[in-house]
Amino acid sequence: MNAYEVLKERGFIEQLTHEEEIKALFEKGGVTFYIGIDPTADSLHVGHFLTVMAMAHMQRCGNRPICLMGGGTGMIGDPSGKADMRKMMTVETIDHNVACIKKQLSRFINFDEGEGGAIIANNADWLRNLNYIEFLREIGTHFSVNRMLAADCFKTRMDRELGLSFLEFNYMIMQGYDFYELNKRYNCMLEMGGNDQWSNIIAGVELIRRKAQKPAYGMTFKLLTNSEGVKMGKTVSGAVWLDPEKTSPYEFYQYWRNIGDKDVEKCLALLTFLPMDEVRRLGALEGAEINHAKEVLAFELTKIVHGEAEATKAQDAARALFGKGAATVDAPSTEISAAEFAEGMDILTLLTTIKVVPSRSEGRRAVQQGGVKLAEQPIKDIDFKVTADLFTDGKLLVQKGKKTFHNVILK
Template sequence: MTYHPKSDFVAVMMERGFLSDCTDYQGLDEALMQGVRPAYIGFDATAKSLHVGSLIQIMMLRWFQKTGHQPITLMGGGTTKVGDPSFRADERPLLTDVQIDDNIAGIKKVFSAYIDYDTDSPNKALMLNNAEWLDGLNYLEFLRDIGRHFSVNRMLAFESVKSRLDREQSLSFLEFNYMILQAYDFLELNRRYGCILQMGGSDQWGNIVNGIDLTRRVLDNSIFGLTSPLLTTSDGKKMGKTQDGAIWLNPDMRSPYEFWQFWRNTTDADVGRFLKLYTELPVDECERLGALQGSEVNAAKVILANEVTTLLHGAEAAEAAEATARQVFEQGGVGEDLPSFALKLGDLNIIDGKTLEREGQFLSAPALFVEAKLAKTGKDAKRLISENGALINDAPVRKDFPFVEINSLRAQTKLSAGKKRHALVQLVD
């Protein structure tokens, strides 16, 4: 990673479209100009991988380090036990300590691709876990020392809580404590590591402001908050959500090819914006590529997919994904890098134990598409077939008889849902 000796972090955030709001633009900029400063973003361990929706925050930490400062990735080993209620309609399911630890282990795998934890530089990144200070809290002492600084009236006025109450949806006392714990995180990070900045999505604004206020009251220190916009695509969809589920960052949950293909399928209107946010190409180049029209914009989408995939999975994975896409889309081939699942020839069981519906020497086509994650349910698969969108080796599945002759299945059989989503069935002994 290339480091810049003089910080211009705030300018980078503004120029590339990361910035939604900041508690004090000038004060933060001046503080960052005085030397290496720590900043953090918290990540609760609610799943074994982060998804594309978190990538904007990860890129913010990467830019923070590239502009000469110290990023802190804070794992929510403690706060995950409570669950963030921000803008949720219901309470998160409670996870066990073992589940949380397993999730943290999975999440950690991604960060080293973006952030340097091994450098000898003063801005070496830190990875911390808030269970370190939250798990041992004495409840009565915490109420006396920390709880007295919080106004319930003010907490109820924050939009993340108010919107839930306005809809008359239950908010448990457990969840209500989340913002206090997150505020305490900021206090502890400032006390222990001199952390002056918390960043996060715009839905975290209330929690961040609480931490700033608490730190001022307890330690009399000035610290800052900065938020990024909650992104949606130009067609209004939540960033990172697709028809077949979340775009996970861990390769065992979403293959590099599928990750690459997600970015290749970006709508024309989003190309320039996504290049600025998710790549390190110069802003002028991002704008030039984003302004391309017609068939020329497809070249920009390939560049976007290659750049983003290279950051996460490496250049070799990006090149393999592009080669597979070219083979599948331009040449009508199969492509070795397509997501695949194995099918036993003998008893026609999926290797994980599921048995597919069959009629004599014919196998259920909807079941194949569900197992390949090209359809969520059999009903979705049947609708895809009725619309001529389900193809096996580039031939539409018959509507009147949605089955596949077993003898016709080759060593690698390509399944296609429309023109952009593909998978392989691999036959094994």
């Protein structure tokens, strides 16, 4: 199978700029492609991991990845999918984050020199020292403001009171220019990214076709969402990071062990290297047997990210916990309307509503003393907001102390 067939079968592909031409390109093989990563933090998170896996599949099929670090675009921030302007970062912070992400990527992508070895590039090399007038004359003339404003990433922001800053408005042009530069430097013909990048990717494809009069293509992937359409990769303690210092291998394992039943097959296909016959077999399991599929998913994913030894330790610890905590399955439960969590219910209100504590003051003490957990994650902030995306299959386990368990069920 070529890379297109692999990505299609596993469920990655969402949109293509020139489907038939892209299919023909992959049949020949040896495609140089790129995926951009803006260094907004010093670690990749689960949302990035889907595109990293796509990159790995592409490389395994004989294509050459370029991992583009956004040392230049990171100084502006991508408005795609964001309701508000991103926080501005210093050059020092951006460069530190780039170095950390480069190190992480080397665990998943082969950067060995030679044919097929991946390339690490940084758009700071061509963006930070641009001559503004020259850039406007050479590149800006190929962009239509009317078409840019029609892009979803801009329309959403224009509808809000905050609007869109001119700084962010430049982001699409800069990302399009990235593709143009990579095409010139490495004969890169394909840009890939999450579906929220569609408008930015089209900008680069059209720039190359107009200015260089060369073929260029774009492909987007489905965003990693659960069966309710909510983005995956968030726990009560925050994002699920690939850095073990931010999210421990055990916490990482537990996140995948506890996902919803309907999401297991999709995650096995997108986030592991298991053959699709095995993915389909595991995804078809029902009832209590689906827990075996979840264990396989959690182990395989933890093994890829943290290594087999850490995956084994996490699995052993989880099994021991589930063995001791079987009583939590029979814990009392309270149904609460999902609307109550739309804006977030504060933790003290939740504890008193389900009568785990008799008063807010006792709830405050329990939280401050580290005695409250949601989905096995400790809550230490008395102002913590419980939102619907923290529930799995409409259920959230609340624990106070070592012996008090209570299931909150959405209705």
